[in-house]
Amino acid sequence: MFVLTVFPLKCSIQNYAWGKLGHESEVASLLKASDPAFQIDESTPYAELWMGTHINCPSKVRTGRGSTLSLKDWIIQHPDQLGDAVTKRFGNDLPFLFKVLSVNKSLSVQAHPNKVQAEKLHAKFPELYKDNNHKPELAIALTPFKAMCGFRPIQQVAEFLSRIEELRAVVGGPTSCKLISASKTMDMPLQREAMKDCFTSLMNQESDFVKSELKLLINRLQDLGNYGVRLLVHSCQ
Structure with missing residues (x-):
């Protein structure tokens, strides 16, 4: 029988310049809610809250002993929690990265490689392309939001x-x-x-x-x- 494990997660944030400042940022508020010791700086942009195993901004599992363990290490120790189908296809790692964004101004232009390109770029430039995955994205707007994708006719x-x-x-x-x-x-x-x-x-x-x-x-x-x-x-x- 499959048993679902629930545990506190310590997330990481990205302070990109386009993020909302201080208490105006939902990212800062979410981090504060999960970590009372965290102090919000009103002059700092809090752009993204990351929940996942990506090397650039990994999440950590809070253990009952007051210490933390990286989410990826926890998954490696508990591969059954991903399920057989996910483990067979993606190994002992999450197949997605969940983010919460607080956007204050236009983001930078982004171009994501496909899977084949990502594997080649990661092998050739691992310092720039941290993983070999492509980056399809799904965005859900919680507040009014404008996004541009692609070019005009x-x-x-x-x-x-x-x-x-x-x-x-x-x-x-x-x-x-x-x-x-x-x-x-x-x-x-x-x-x-x-x-x-x-x-x-x-x-x-x-x-x-x-x-x-x-x-x-x-x-x-x-x-x-x-x-x-x-x-x-x-x-x-």
């Missing part, structure tokens, strides 16, 4: 590049022209290549140049006034 991106000179500048003239031309065709490989080239060019652009062009755009929009801004936005939608 290439025709919309081409419209932005055609009308917003500052965007065209940071992406680069040749790559912008390539995307605009590709958007007028039905050649999907060419469109994907053009989108990739534009995104790569933007991500590799000097940050000071991006900031200067963004400032120019903001100033131009302010000079246009509310009607001009609405007209520009409407024309690019």
Whole structure:
């Protein structure tokens, strides 16, 4: 007969810059609830609470003797708790990482490898890719939340590049022209290549140049006034 074991878990947190500060963060409140000794710093961002065995931020099991044991070590000692199906496929480890996020501003751009890529990257760069798993994600919003995934249709991106000179500048003239031309065709490989080239060019652009062009755009929009801004936005939608 299978017997489920319940025990206190000591979770770890990530203090990414985009997290909510101090008591505004649900992450800080959850950690405080499980660890009364934890002191919340109002100037510190508490971004993510991790519950899992990932090497970057592992959880620990609170034992009855007042000490702790890493969750992964506990699982290794109690493999039956995962069940036969999970153990057979994933070994003595959790097949998921559960997180609670408190988001204050935009997160960084992320690109997750698939399983095959993850295994190769982990083998080649273990200091950067800590495990050999892919990273499919499922997000459940507990409060109003906006998320962007993927790119706009290439025709919309081409419209932005055609009308917003500052965007065209940071992406680069040749790559912008390539995307605009590709958007007028039905050649999907060419469109994907053009989108990739534009995104790569933007991500590799000097940050000071991006900031200067963004400032120019903001100033131009302010000079246009509310009607001009609405007209520009409407024309690019």
